[in-house]
Amino acid sequence: MSIYITKNICRDFVQGSQTVHALKNVSLNIKKEELTIFKGRSGSGKTTLMNIMGGLDRPTSGTVILDKHDLTEMADFERDNLRRTDIGFVFQSIALISVMNAYENVEFGLRVAGKETKNWSQTVKKSLELVGLSKRMYHKPHQLSGGEQQRVAIARAIVHRPRIVFADEPTAELDTHLGLQVVLLFKRLVREEGITVIMTTHDPSMNEIADHVISLEDGEVVDET
């Protein structure tokens, strides 16, 4: 079952007299509960595509269907609400709040989502448990390794139980071994929690773990496996 269908997405960035065609007619079908990787050289359009699919940006033309909803037709507030409740983001720079410990950083994700939950603290702890950090809950970011910090960021991205997680180069700052662990964690979230994960990476060794690999070149989809 498809969760996302994009049809002929184009995204132009106009800067003075120059126009960058960052995406050119990108049509994709992303299945529910799969791990999808966007790969391609720097500047190929991966982040631009994620931002549009995640509802952070709008395409210049084309449509993005998330389930039955056309994101491109939605009013800003509708799209913002959908994004807050249904989508989680993990960014390339880990961006944890340095004065907050792991628990508080994840709790912050729940606040941002504006989620009403009875078992607030249990929800936060469950999320940290899912990424294997129960024992590091009260450590601040500087007391955690790079891989552990990235896992806190993932716990924060999933704490409000989104259906979809976008992760932009989540392994870029990690060595191959830790990077692999992060991708395997995503794979587990897909299998066990039924989350749909879409991530970008430059690391070809991640490809075989993914269910679906989409290659971008110069704003176009050039290969899919």
Ligand SMILES: Nc1ncnc2c1ncn2[C@@H]1O[C@H](COP(=O)(O)OP(=O)(O)OP(=O)(O)O)[C@@H](O)[C@H]1O
């Ligand atoms: N806000 C913007 N204004 C102008 N040009 C932009 C903007 N954002 C992206 N671009 C251009 O669009 C193209 C695609 O950029 P994008 O960030 O999507 O690439 P990417 O595949 O994520 O690259 P990287 O692997 O380096 O993160 C690039 O040529 C970039 O310079």
Ligand SMILES: [Mg+2]
């Ligand atoms: Mg990018």
